[in-house]
Amino acid sequence: MSYDGVGPRAVMRSVAFLTAGVLAVPWLAGCGSDDEGSKPLAPQDIAAAGRAQVADGGTLRWAVDALPQTLNTFQADADAGTTRIAQAVLPAMFRMDASGRPQRDADYLDSAKVVDTEPKQVVVYRLNQQATWSDGRAIGADDFAAQWRALSGKDAAYWTARNAGYDRIEKVERGKNDQEVRVTFARPYADWKSLFSPLYPKDVTGTASAFNDGARKKLKVSAGPFTVQKIDTKDKNVVLARNPRWWGHRAKLDEIVLHEVRPDQRAAALADGTVDVADLDPADAEKITLTAGPQGSRALPGPSRGRTAAQALRSWAVLHGSDQQAAAAERQAVQEGRGALTTYLKQQQTLRGFTLRKSLEPAYTQLALNGANGPLADERVRHAVAHALNRKELAETVLKPLGLPAQPVGSHLALSGQDAYADNSDALGEQDAAQARALLSDAGWVRGPVAQQKKGDKAAGSEGHRATPSPGGDGTYIVGENDDVEHNGDGKGHSRHDDRAAASGQDGRQGEEGHRDGRGPQQLAQDGRSYTQEHLPQGGAPGAYAPKGTAAPAGTVSGPLAKDGKPLTLRFVLPSGPGAQTLQKVADRVTAMLDQVGIGTQITKVPDESYFRDHIAAGQYDLALYSWPSSAYPATDARPVYAKPVPAADGSLSVQQNYTRVGTDQVDQLFDQALATLDEGEERELIRKADARIWAVAGSIPLYQRPQLVATRSTLANVGAFGFGTPVYEDMGFLKKGAKPTPGASS
Incomplete structure (x- = not known):
């Protein structure tokens, strides 16, 4: 899908203005490991067979978008x-x-x-x-x-x-x-x-x-x-x-x-013999998996699925009742249902001739945080979002049902199996709701009814970074500060927030994990300083740092986090097409996790064709889910994705492919040094150090490696889920009669 597989070599086409702090992080021990990327999380699944087992001739029909x-x-x-x-x-x-x-x-x-x-x-x-x-x-x-x-x-x-x-x-x-x-x-x-x-x-x-x-x-x-x-x-x-x-x-x-063949028509194309190979989404992949099992082993998700006993009894009563008009209508409905069921069963029978090949794509899905303006222009708010996320749970949401390794991605610049891979997520830290709340409070986002906060009053902590976008030329996209994005369906946005009491027994969890003994959250370096207890605001919500179980002080009020009279609500833009169910599931989990720390979200679903062009590239979002492919050459291919926006000749600021609008001079320098060295070991270390700094500024949060699900005719060899590998087209073909795939076979 276009919204979930953007190539890093794509044309540079966005303009925005950005100001962002630079985090100084220490060299991490993980950056120096030579063997972390030695093994892909999932192997190729291509029905490997030696050339002697593959017949000469035939036509392979392959679905493309x-x-x-x-x-x-x-x-x-x-x-x-x-x-x-x-x-x-x-x-x-x-x-x-x-x-x-x-x-x-x-x-x-x-x-x-x-x-x-x-x-x-x-x-x-x-x-x-x-x-x-x-x-x-x-x-x-x-x-x-x-x-x-x-x-x-x-x-x-x-x-x-x-x-x-x-x-x-x-x-x-x-x-x-x-x-x-x-x-x-x-x-x-x-x-x-x-x-x-x-x-x-x-x-x-x-x-x-x-x-x-x-x-x-x-x-x-x-x-x-x-x-x-x-x-x-x-x-x-x-x-x-x-x-x-x-x-x-x-x-x-x-x-x-x-x-x-459109993605939502792949299963039908396989069933009617139009194609022999097709990439599938998880919903269609399940159809292949179901047909591979023993007949009748599971209820098929066909047209009759969900018909209860009560509905069946009612249908019988109408058919055999005195109301002839109602009986005729029900008889027609039954006949149509039987026709649909017959078609469905024929389709399922045909799909038994296919095998689902599974691996992981050389691409990962990330949560992108637009740092150009709004609440996410403040690094502390981006860090709070990151600390609210359970990345392991999000990976399991997508990959565990498919039987694939559900390991969160630890690098922006490489994937497990590649030379440059190292898990640098320690530069940002794991899920920590207490720390997320502390950072939000430090940034001035406090609990209490929005109406009680006077607009213009300065909340404790930083105002965050603000930016005024500039117009750009040459067909580039312009970020409009007040531009609205279309809402879902009925034109209404969908907002969620945590309105629980700030210091109730449950919310007292804010005082756990390092606050009970008077110590502040773990140190985070930003602009050369660290966030510790003494840097946190003293005028936050009552009881914000009380130990668990402490009674709420008098006057404590419930409501969303707010600042300057405005609630903390982030625009979460998602595609609405038929292949977006997985992203929707992930977005629901992310939204629930953000709710827990007081960050509200407004879900906006947009058409697939405009998702990337009009929202991601144009900067019209706060949060978004999309994917980047990995590259064997991250110093070249990933640099424009993470480059700090710079002034263009016309006075605007070019973001290249950095659609989160977050960058630092240090990251640019590390990429430049990596490109200029001819020592492969040194290049690898520089790339890993650059990745640690990208984690630290929290412009994007890698979540999981994308599943690769490919249905292939069961008689095919050397084709399927290729993972990282370039296909060997001359070895593809149909197995000879009686031949079987041999894992590890070679020419």
């Missing part, structure tokens, strides 16, 4: 379909293994290494001598040079979405022969392995017109196990045919057809 708008992955409107096609038809110098780590692709590359660092970094690529384009021309230095010039950012005629890495190259030259390529960098670049993957032929990158328009709907020249045969907009298909010039293992399949 939509036909790609372009076949050029370097353009702004490239999507997941664009990437899938590029993986099957174009060269990549490095591809991802099952742990999300880049590995040399031997079909294209004999070797690639840094041969000089002084005075400048030089990388030499030695290409596979058999590697040729589909028109018969050898892949060579001219293709590398043309792609560099197109993506360098120096020629504005090329409409590129990203230039990262290519803008650091000084020159690309032919080496000893055309299959040796020397790339000299003007500035050191740690993530050089990310370049030239995919590699386009010079026919595409050689001129701006070919780059901008020529590769949108067709690729005349390619160099993979498959080629793009046609794009059929009428039948909504992209047909990839076996490449007769492919020099590697011959593709087992004759064709791979990518067919457009």
Whole structure:
């Protein structure tokens, strides 16, 4: 879904103004661990089989959300379909293994290494001598040079979405022969392995017109196990045919057809034979799981589900009563129900031919906190939100019912299994409701009826950071301070808050966990100082720091937390589409957790198509749930996501892809240092330190790795839930008669 899988290489398109404090956190012990990311939480599930077990021929029909708008992955409107096609038809110098780590692709590359660092970094690529384009021309230095010039950012005629890495190259030259390529960098670049993957032929990158328009709907020249045969907009298909010039293992399949199917229509498409492979949401995945069990082992969630005995008895009475008109209407309803049930049972029978493959996507879902303005512009309020959350419970809400590891994500920049992964969440701390309440009180949010607080009165503690957004040009989004977002359904917002007494026996929990003995909450560094007991306000709600069980003082009132006469209520924006049920469940849990510390939420559901564009990117939210994919190159790909907003040429402030509008100079410096070092160990440590600081400013809270649920026809091999790994398209196919998948099998 577009709202739950944003690519870090997407075009930068937001503008906002931000002021945020900088937290100084110590180096964490976890940052130095070399083996924390050694193992993915869940393995691939692809029905692995050796090539000898896979039959030659056949067509694999694969569901995609939509036909790609372009076949050029370097353009702004490239999507997941664009990437899938590029993986099957174009060269990549490095591809991802099952742990999300880049590995040399031997079909294209004999070797690639840094041969000089002084005075400048030089990388030499030695290409596979058999590697040729589909028109018969050898892949060579001219293709590398043309792609560099197109993506360098120096020629504005090329409409590129990203230039990262290519803008650091000084020159690309032919080496000893055309299959040796020397790339000299003007500035050191740690993530050089990310370049030239995919590699386009010079026919595409050689001129701006070919780059901008020529590769949108067709690729005349390619160099993979498959080629793009046609794009059929009428039948909504992209047909990839076996490449007769492919020099590697011959593709087992004759064709791979990518067919457009909306997510809410996937189960039906599988049942009617339209597709053989489809990503599913948890609700549809359950249908596959149910049909795999013994017949009758569980009640099927079909059309008759929920029909009680009383309803059945009433139906019988109407059918056999004296009211002929009512009986006729009931008879028609029964017949329609039988037809629906028959269709449903046929669908279930067909679905028995499919298997649900399960893993975890190389992506995580986060709670984003917009720090541009409003209550969340104050770091203490963001910290309070973070301390209100039980991340383990939220992960279990999504992953436990699916039988997947329910481990909260501990890093913004990598996932378990990747080299850069380390759990740095200690920089922020775990769930601690008492500390959350203390921070809110310090920020001036106190209990009591809103009407009793005079607008303009200064509550104890900081006012928080305030910002006035500036208009931006060039098609960027503008954050309007007073802009309203549409409400759900009937036009009414949905607000929740905790209106219990501040110092009742139950709310006396605020005095636990460090307050009974007179000590304040655990120290949190912000702007070079720590929050301790002496920094907390003395004019907070009566009994706010009383031990558990202390009687409430006279005059204590109930109500939401408020400041300057306004209640503490955060706008929580969610998508409303059919695939958003999981996010809604998570949002309900988050809302309940925030209620416990006195933070109210106003849920606003918006259409899928406008969720990201009009709300996340435009900054029209306080809280939101969306996902970022992980990357093997976080120094390159994650930097724009966490970069501190800076003034643009027109006077506005560019946020790049930092849609939470929270950033610090230290984080930017650590990313810059990581990009400039050629020592992989040092780069890893710098990335982990940057992640610790991102945790500390609490602009976003990673929650859980996204589930990957893929239904595949049971006779398919080497296709399914790929996890981190790049699919091996030439090994996909249908098992020979009698053959079975062999875990761990290889070619």
